[in-house]
Amino acid sequence: MARKHFKPSKLTLFISLFLFGFILFLLPQTATSKLNFAFIDIFGYFLNMGSSATYYHAPQSASPDFVSRQDYNRLQTAYANLEEELSEQKRQLEKLSKVRLTEPDPSTGLVLAKVVNRKENEFIINRGSGDGLKAGQYVLGDNAVIGLVEQVSADISSIRLITSLACKIPIKISAPDVNTYFNGTMQGNDKKEAVILNIPQKYKLKAGINVYAAPKAGLLQSSRIVGRISKCSPGERNPVVWDITVEPAYEFNDITDVAVIVLKMPGQL
Amino acid sequence: MKWLRFAFLITAAAVIQSSALMNVVSLTDMHIKPDLLLILLVYFAINCDSYDVIIASFAIGFAADITGTLIGPHIISYGIVGTSLAYIRKVILLKHTRQQSLTIFVTGILTYLIAIVLVKLKVTSATGELFKAFAVSIYSAILWFLIKWPVITTGKWIGVGAHRFGKKLEEL
Numbered sequence: 330m331a332r333k334h335f336k337p338s339k340l341t342l343f344i345s346l347f348l349f350g351f352i353l354f355l356l357p358q359t360a361t362s363k364l365n366f367a368f369i370d371i372f373g374y375f376l377n378m379g380s381s382a383t384y385y386h387a388p389q390s391a392s393p394d395f396v397s398r399q400d401y402n403r404l405q406t407a408y409a410n411l412e413e414e415l416s417e418q419k420r421q422l423e424k425l426s427k428v429r430l431t432e433p434d435p436s437t438g439l440v441l442a443k444v445v446n447r448k449e450n451e452f453i454i455n456r457g458s459g460d461g462l463k464a465g466q467y468v469l470g471d472n473a474v475i476g477l478v479e480q481v482s483a484d485i486s487s488i489r490l491i492t493s494l495a496c497k498i499p500i501k502i503s504a505p506d507v508n509t510y511f512n513g514t515m516q517g518n519d520k521k522e523a524v525i526l527n528i529p530q531k532y533k534l535k536a537g538i539n540v541y542a543a544p545k546a547g548l549l550q551s552s553r554i555v556g557r558i559s560k561c562s563p564g565e566r567n568p569v570v571w572d573i574t575v576e577p578a579y580e581f582n583d584i585t586d587v588a589v590i591v592l593k594m595p596g597q598l
Numbered sequence: 599m600k601w602l603r604f605a606f607l608i609t610a611a612a613v614i615q616s617s618a619l620m621n622v623v624s625l626t627d628m629h630i631k632p633d634l635l636l637i638l639l640v641y642f643a644i645n646c647d648s649y650d651v652i653i654a655s656f657a658i659g660f661a662a663d664i665t666g667t668l669i670g671p672h673i674i675s676y677g678i679v680g681t682s683l684a685y686i687r688k689v690i691l692l693k694h695t696r697q698q699s700l701t702i703f704v705t706g707i708l709t710y711l712i713a714i715v716l717v718k719l720k721v722t723s724a725t726g727e728l729f730k731a732f733a734v735s736i737y738s739a740i741l742w743f744l745i746k747w748p749v750i751t752t753g754k755w756i757g758v759g760a761h762r763f764g765k766k767l768e769e770l
Contacts, residue, residue: 347677350660354673354716356669361669378618448667520627
C-alpha cells in the first residue's frame with residue numbers, strides 16, 4: 330500500500346508555525362541568544378567582509394613630528410586616564426598621608442578580544458564565559474570604557490555600548506571651579522551619544538570636560554575615561570539642572586580589539 | 599518550490615543583510631539600510647501559492663530574528679503579515695512594479711510595528727525606532743525598482759514559477 334503523504338491544512342500549518350514562533354519568543358533571551366551567537370560564529374568571516382575597521386590601516390606619517398588622528402586619540406585618552414589617576418592619587422595621598430595604598434594591577438584581569446560583528450550600539454566579541462567573562466563587566470577600547478558585557482555564551486559575548494539606551498553606568502565628572510568631583514548616571518540615547526541628566530547647575534560645566542566611569546566594587550578598580558561633554562544645556566523639564574550630552578572618547582567604528590576587565594577576587598588570586 | 603535552494607537564498611540574504619557590506623548603501627548617521635528579507639517576503643507572498651507563502655514567511659522571519667538579538671518577534675510579525683499578504687493578493691492584483699513597491703513599504707511598516715511592540719513586551723528598556731522603520735521601508739520599496747529583475751531570476755532558480763492563475767512561467 331502506498332504511504333500516504335502527510336500534508337497539514339493551511340490553518341494547521343499557520344497555527345503550528347505561529348506557536349513555534351511564540352514559544353521561541355517566550356523562551357528567555359539567554360537561551361535563544363545561543364542561536365544568534367551560532368549564526369555569528371558560523372558566518373563571522375562573511376559578516377566582516379568590507380568592514381573598514383577590520384581592513385583599513387592608516388598610512389604611516391612620513392614626518393616624526395606628526396601622528397595620525399587615531400594615534401592622537403589613543404594618546405589623548407591615555408593622557409586623560411593618567412591625569413585622572415594622578416589627581417586621584419594626590420587626593421588619597423592628602424587624605425591618608427602616611428597610609429600606603431596598594432592599587433592592584435588592573436592588567437592582571439584584562440581579557441583581550443576581537444570584535445567579530447557590529448550591530449546597532451552593540452559589539453559581538455570572540456571571548457565568552459570560558460575566558461571569565463560575565464554580564465555587567467566593563468569593556469575598554471583603547472583604554473576608554475566603551476560598554477558593558479551584556480550576554481555571554483561559552484566562547485562569544487555581546488557588548489552593549491555606552492551609546493545604547495539600554496546601557497547605564499555610574500560616572501563622575503570633575504568640576505574644575507570647585508576642584509571636586511560629583512557622581513551621576515550616564516545613559517545612552519541610541520544616537521551615537523550618551524546623556525547625563527539632573528546635574529545641578531551650581532556646577533559650572535562646559536563642553537570638553539572629561540567624563541569618567543566611576544569605580545565599582547568588583548568591576549572597575551579605578552576611574553576610566555568614557556568620553557567628553559559635547560553639549561551642556563539647561564534641563565528641558567527642570568531648568569535648574571543641566572542636561573549633559575557626552576560623546577564617546579572613540580569612534581566605535583575604528584575599534585577592532587577590546588579588553589574586558591575581569592577583576593580577580595582575593596580568593597582567586 | 600525547491601526548499602533547499604530557498605534555504606540557501608534566505609541564509610545568503612540574512613548574511614548579506616547583517617554584514618558590513620550593507621554599510622556601503624547605508625544612509626545617514628542612523629545607518630538606514632534596505633531590508634532584503636522584507637523584499638523577499640513580499641516577493642514570495644506575491645508569487646507563491648498561499649501554502650508555500652505560510653512556510654516561507656515564517657522562515658524569513660526566523661532568518662530576520664537570527665540576525666538580530668531576540669528570537670521570536672520577527673517570526674511572528676513576518677508570519678502574520680506574509681500570510682495576510684498571500685490572501686490579500688487574491689483580491690488585489692499586484693502586477694505592476696509600482697504596486698509591488700508600495701506593498702513593500704506598507705508591509706515593512708506593519709512588520710516593523712508588530713516586531714517593535716513584541717520586542718517592547720519582552721525587553722522593556724528597548725527603544726522602538728518608528729522613524730527608522732519608516733525610513734527602512736521606504737528605502738526597501740525604492741530599491742525594489744533596481745533589484746526586481748535579479749530577484750525574479752533568483753526566484754525562477756528556486757522554482758517560484760507557478761503563476762498565480764495556475765500557469766507556469768514557461769507557458770506564458
